[in-house]
Amino acid sequence: MKILIADKVSAKMVADLQSLGCEVALEPDLSAEALPAALAGVEILIVRSKQVTAAAIEAGSSLSLIIRAGAGVNTIDIKKASEKGIYVANCPGKNTDAVAELAIGLLIAADRRIPEALIDLRAGQWRKKEYGKARGLKGRTLGVVGLGSIGCAVARRALGLEMNVVGWSRSLTPARAKALGVGYCATLEELAESVDAVSVHLALSKDTRGLLGGAFFERMRKGALFVNTARSEVVDGAALKAALAAGKIRAALDVFENEPAGGEAPFADTELAGRLAAASPHIGASTDQAEEAIAEETVRVAKTFLETGKPVNAVNPRKLHSGVPLVIRHYNRVGVLASVLGELRAEGINIEEMENTIFEGELAACCALVLDKTPSEALMQRIAKAENVIQAALK
Numbered sequence: 001m002k003i004l005i006a007d008k009v010s011a012k013m014v015a016d017l018q019s020l021g022c023e024v025a026l027e028p029d030l031s032a033e034a035l036p037a038a039l040a041g042v043e044i045l046i047v048r049s050k051q052v053t054a055a056a057i058e059a060g061s062s063l064s065l066i067i068r069a070g071a072g073v074n075t076i077d078i079k080k081a082s083e084k085g086i087y088v089a090n091c092p093g094k095n096t097d098a099v100a101e102l103a104i105g106l107l108i109a110a111d112r113r114i115p116e117a118l119i120d121l122r123a124g125q126w127r128k129k130e131y132g133k134a135r136g137l138k139g140r141t142l143g144v145v146g147l148g149s150i151g152c153a154v155a156r157r158a159l160g161l162e163m164n165v166v167g168w169s170r171s172l173t174p175a176r177a178k179a180l181g182v183g184y185c186a187t188l189e190e191l192a193e194s195v196d197a198v199s200v201h202l203a204l205s206k207d208t209r210g211l212l213g214g215a216f217f218e219r220m221r222k223g224a225l226f227v228n229t230a231r232s233e234v235v236d237g238a239a240l241k242a243a244l245a246a247g248k249i250r251a252a253l254d255v256f257e258n259e260p261a262g263g264e265a266p267f268a269d270t271e272l273a274g275r276l277a278a279a280s281p282h283i284g285a286s287t288d289q290a291e292e293a294i295a296e297e298t299v300r301v302a303k304t305f306l307e308t309g310k311p312v313n314a315v316n317p318r319k320l321h322s323g324v325p326l327v328i329r330h331y332n333r334v335g336v337l338a339s340v341l342g343e344l345r346a347e348g349i350n351i352e353e354m355e356n357t358i359f360e361g362e363l364a365a366c367c368a369l370v371l372d373k374t375p376s377e378a379l380m381q382r383i384a385k386a387e388n389v390i391q392a393a394l395k
Helices: 011-019 054-059 078-083 096-112 114-122 149-160 174-180 188-194 214-219 237-245 270-275 288-308 336-346 377-384
Strands: 002-005 023-026 044-047 065-068 087-089 141-145 164-168 197-200 224-228 249-253 324-331 351-358 364-371 389-394
Touching: 002 011, 011 023, 011 288, 044 288, 054 078, 065 288, 078 087, 087 288, 096 114, 096 149, 096 197, 096 224, 096 249, 096 288, 141 149, 141 188, 149 164, 149 197, 164 188, 188 214, 214 237, 237 249, 237 270, 324 336, 336 351, 336 364, 336 377, 336 389, 377 389
Parallel strands: 002 023, 002 044, 044 065, 065 087, 141 164, 141 197, 197 224, 224 249
Antiparallel strands: 324 364, 324 389, 351 364
């Protein structure tokens, strides 16, 4: 099987994939525009930040699986992949510690004005009196927006700094908040009004795009800290800049609108950078520890696909909202399931899921199917009486 890795990854990942018996091509300098032409014969594509467009997916006639060596999959055209029957899988949770550490680092750097102090020191200015003015974090309240794995990791670290922590997410309940050891906020507005600092950990979706806007910043306390290591698009950029220009908040960012695509490039929004208390160039997941964990998970995804034809962590299989389960217990004979499927086809019934389990001794098996509609009683009787079928039952 041919694998193309279109971003820079560890040598260990390449070696581990080769040990699976795969032909591995490493082309980290491929541009998104050049990617379609490079996909001839490629069955598995592995990317980190590379844009995988509809054109690339269309060109990959042999492509079966796209692995995002990281968590977010917003750089991949999932709709086109789904249309072509191509799995998209990711490596969730493997960069949790790295991002959480950076979020806390930015929080401390903003509070203690570390970047500004360093700039003055490099300019030959010793300003101890000025930079000795800081409120400190102990006893202050941090609001965590989004309590997935990274948000929870940030909350734990903040509690270790003896901060008070409150949280909001769409799925958060008072009971879960209590179990996490954080205060519960029913709304974003309630959180904004009650905290000294905010750390954002929302995934980007149509529901979260621009979620943190002018109303949110208006409710924040004057001088409160705002840290975003998630996605820039969950914040209304114009509203953030207005809040900074007005001196309403102090911000530290790892993510930006219209970020450069490469690892080395000019950065255009110097006006925004000039207003930030601390910043980094989207390096939240970039630690050796995170890279090693992501490499191991990427190899695991590829290995399960090679062994079973179905990868772990697939993000684009349809979530079944309804379906009719049908269980066929049968003798392990050639053609048994073919006859059953033929009966279903004759009645215009589509199979949405199917899994066949052979029991020890290989004499009998059980096939679990999910159908798009209920078979007629006559059809069920025909299936039950079919040769080598032991029992057929709707569940």
